[in-house]
Amino acid sequence: MSISGVASNTNGNVADTQNKFKQMKDDFQKLGQALQSGDLSSAQQIFSSLQQLLPNSSGSQTQNSSQGTLSNDVNAIGQALQSGDLSQAQDAYAVLQKDMQAAHKGHHHHRHKVDDSQNSGSSSTGSSGSNNAGGGVSLSNTTINVTA
Numbered sequence: 001m002s003i004s005g006v007a008s009n010t011n012g013n014v015a016d017t018q019n020k021f022k023q024m025k026d027d028f029q030k031l032g033q034a035l036q037s038g039d040l041s042s043a044q045q046i047f048s049s050l051q052q053l054l055p056n057s058s059g060s061q062t063q064n065s066s067q068g069t070l071s072n073d074v075n076a077i078g079q080a081l082q083s084g085d086l087s088q089a090q091d092a093y094a095v096l097q098k099d100m101q102a103a104h105k106g107h108h109h110h111r112h113k114v115d116d117s118q119n120s121g122s123s124s125t126g127s128s129g130s131n132n133a134g135g136g137v138s139l140s141n142t143t144i145n146v147t148a
Contacts, residue, residue, distance in 0.1 A: 020053055023053055024050065024053045024054070027046055027049060027050040027053065028050065030042075030046050031043055031046045031047055031050060031077075031093065032093055032097070034046055035086070035089055035090045035093050036090070038086060040081070040084060040086045040089075043081055043086075043089060044081045044082075047077065047078060047081050051078070054074065067103075069099050069103070070096065070099055070100060070103060073092060073095055073096035073099055074096065076088075076092040076095070076096075077089055077092040077093055077096060080092050
C-alpha cells in the first residue's frame with residue numbers, strides 16, 4: 001500500500017460549493033413563491049434552472065433514504081410542472097418541504113455525536129503537517145490518495 005499526500009487549495013472549491021448551495025436555496029424559495037402565487041410558467045422556468053444546479057443522483061448506490069426521498073420529491077415536482085398540473089406541483093412542493101425538515105432534523109441530531117476516544121492524545125499543529133507528540137497530523141488543504 002502506498003500513501004501520497006497532494007497539496008491542494010480547496011478554498012476555491014468550497015466557495016463554489018457554498019455559492020451553488022445558496023443559489024439552490026434561493027431557487028427553491030423562488031419556486032415555492034411561484035407555486036404559491038399560481039404562476040405555473042415562472043415555476044417551470046425556475047425549476048428548469050434549479051435542475052442545472054442539482055446533483056445527478058440517479059444510479060447512486062450510496063444514496064441514503066432521506067436523499068432518495070428528497071430526490072423522489074423533486075422528481076414529483078418536475079413531473080407535475082412538466083404536465084402543467086399546478087395543484088399537483090404545489091402538493092409535491094409541500095411534501096418536499098416536510099421531508100427536507102425531517103431530513104434536516106435527523107442529520108442535525110446525528111451530526112453532534114462525537115467520539116472523544118478518537119480525539120484523545122492528538123493535537124493539531126496548524127498547517128505545517130508535521131507529526132506531534134500525540135501522534136496527530138494536520139492535513140490542512142491536503143488531499144490524501146491511498147492505493148493498495
